[in-house]
Amino acid sequence: MRIGAVIRTKGIGKVYGEGTAAFRALSDVDLEISSGELTLLMGPSGSGKTTLLSILGCILRASGGSLEILGERADQLAEGELPRIRRETIGFVFQGFNLFPALTALENVALALDVRGLRRADAEKRAAELIREVGLADKSDSYPEDLSGGQKQRVAIARALAGDPPIVLADEPTAALDSTSGKNVIELLRRLAHEHGRAVVMVTHDPRVLSYGDRIIHLEDGRIVREENGAEQMESAFAVAG
Amino acid sequence: MGLLARRNLFHDKVRFAVTLTGIVFALVLIIIQFGLFLGFTTTTSNNIDHSNADVWIVFHGVGYFDTGRTFSERKFYQVLATPGVAEAEKYMQAFARWQRPDGRIENIQIIGVRPGSSMGQPWDVVSGSASALKEEDAILVDELYREKLGVQKIGDRVEIGGHRARVAGFTRGIRSFTTSPFVYASFKNSLDYTNPTSSEGDVGYILVKAATGVSVEELKKNLNVRLTDVDIYTTAEFSAKTRFYWMFTTGAGLAVLTAALMGLVVGVAVVAQTIYAATMDHIREYGTLKAMGATNSYLYRVLIEQAVWSAVLGYALAMIVAHFIVASSEKGGAVILMPLEMKLGMFVLAIFMCVVAAMVSINKVTRLDPAMVFRG
Structure with a gap:
């Protein structure tokens, strides 16, 4: 269900350091990410996946090229404007969950709404709904240390959805999970794309999730070297197996 | 925001105890050193200050109380x-x-x-x-x-x-x-x-x-x-002259003052290190907050609220410890004084030290390597 491009990059590049110590992490990345799609970013370590995700998430500035988010030129915005873009348009899911250990599951989700300026009571009400949506209603008062990996990641997804963002960026969200938990999480992310019309971009190494991706973008040495859809990927995987 | 600040502070009880210990140690050290300085200073002019006189007439050239010369x-x-x-x-x-x-x-x-x-x-x-x-x-x-x-x-x-x-x-x-x-x-x-x-x-x-x-x-x-052939001083003048003599003309006073200043420096360093370490313990969480779209001012408020809580609780405990030390000093040869002005000053200093230390770590937070939040 491809609805429309919410992220557009043209000629995006990123160079770390200067002079002889300069290191080019990304080169000429042209990309369109659409609503209603689960896009997988794949590639070996050091291929620039996380750098690209950081740039798409307006956490890191590109060294060159343009970045458009929902029609707004994010690369031209002042530094102080970027948190607004992140708050209003992007939800993040991290490999290490990045939950706040001092807060309960409910409070972790409510915090994302506090950042957006919601009153505490409203934030907790909305957080309870989100926790219920990810199937953890009975764990809302649990602290992260009392949750399994899969449960933590579902709390993290609920948190990412707190601001109702059109874009969800996930960095290897299944890497630290067993196969069942991983499957639950990827299915949840796919549902967010397909049923809620969100653009979900996910960095992954995990071959188990390939079949869930609508698009798979391969990066090597900071460049996009190949793009295929989920069906093509599955076919090539079966061809190799056969 | 307030919830996160308080929870971060109290969640890890060992960390919190270490933070409080650092602040209490620093404040008590400063109180003792400055209290000793005040005690010594006051002791030098005690007889003058309690004399109930308006004016002291002394032999010409007598600069301080303990060297009275007859006339x-x-x-x-x-x-x-x-x-x-x-x-x-x-x-x-x-x-x-x-x-x-x-x-x-x-x-x-x-x-x-x-x-x-x-x-x-x-x-x-x-x-x-x-x-x-x-x-x-x-x-x-x-x-x-x-x-x-x-x-x-x-x-x-x-x-x-x-x-x-x-x-x-x-x-x-x-x-x-x-x-x-x-x-x-x-x-x-x-x-x-x-x-x-x-x-x-x-x-x-x-x-x-x-x-x-x-x-x-x-x-x-x-x-x-x-x-x-006499010098005529108001009580306040003669008191000040006597204090100045003992405190700044003799090595004793300078030693006490130097110790007090060193106490302040060490105290500030301990508090700064303690608050900085407490902030760095949560650096990944602040990175996550930034990724979630928290503005720098939101982060400042969280860190400053934590610093103020630390300062207030550290100050309260330091006052309890200091009161015991001050009370026991009254039975010894060297009294430690802690007047109301000093208590208020220490409160302001505690807040100031903790907030400044938090501000130093804020710099670190606002310049976070963004990739850090994506590492497992």
Whole structure:
């Protein structure tokens, strides 16, 4: 269900350091990410996946090229404007969950709404709904240390959805999970794309999730070297197996 | 925001205990060092500050209390005849030899006052009374020096400068900055004990009180017109001169002041390190908050609220510890003072140190490597 491009990059590049110590992490990345799609970013370590995700998430500035988010030129915005873009348009899911250990599951989700300026009571009400949506209603008062990996990641997804963002960026969200938990999480992310019309971009190494991706973008040495859809990927995987 | 600040602080109890310990240690260290400095400073001028006099007349060139030099009694009568003088009293301060009941010799400072006068009297008399100095051979000593002077109770007999003396009472907390304790006697007896041989006279100081409606400055002016070869100070001036002498002319005061400043530096460093470490423990969480779209001002508020909580709780605990230390110092030779101004100052300092330390770590938070939040 491809609805429309919410992220557009043209000629995006990123160079770390200067002079002889300069290191080019990304080169000429042209990309369109659409609503209603689960896009997988794949590639070996050091291929620039996380750098690209950081740039798409307006956490890191590109060294060159343009970045458009929902029609707004994010690369031209002042530094102080970027948190607004992140708050209003992007939800993040991290490999290490990045939950706040001092807060309960409910409070972790409510915090994302506090950042957006919601009153505490409203934030907790909305957080309870989100926790219920990810199937953890009975764990809302649990602290992260009392949750399994899969449960933590579902709390993290609920948190990412707190601001109702059109874009969800996930960095290897299944890497630290067993196969069942991983499957639950990827299915949840796919549902967010397909049923809620969100653009979900996910960095992954995990071959188990390939079949869930609508698009798979391969990066090597900071460049996009190949793009295929989920069906093509599955076919090539079966061809190799056969 | 407030919830996160408080929870982050209290969640890891060991970390929180370490943070509080650091703050308490720093504050108590600063309180002790500055309290000692204040205590020493106050001790040097205690007799002047408690004299209840408006003006002190001293031999020309005498710069501080403990080095009184005698002058002619005629000056005393000149003072009495000066316009604007309500009262004047002769006052003696001189070193003398004290022979304990067991025969051991100690040096003391005799303070000679007229019993019953409104000026120059011993204060905080805890047994016996100041008026007992009227009695023959009567002296008052401070209970701090019972051991040193070899006297335990009223009625104990000693010799001062070869003359008999009898303990008629004890004071509390009248310390000497020198190693020679103050011993109060009547002015008349103090002359016997100290045997002033100076041909210049037998008055150490003259204490003066201004008449009603006469300002101290006016009184000083009148006295200056009438008297020669003496210096005339207001009580505050002579107190300041004495404090300045002991604190800044001798090495002792500078040593105490240096220790106080070092205490401040070490205290600030400990607090800064403690708060910085506490913030760095949560650095990944702040990175996550940034990724979630939290503005820098949101992060500042979280960190500053944590710092203020740490400061307030650390301060409260430090005050409890400091009160015990201050109370126990009252029984020792070196008193630690903690006046209200110091307590308020320490509160402001605690907040300031913690917030500044948090601001330093904020810089680190606002310059986070964004990739860090994506690492597992």
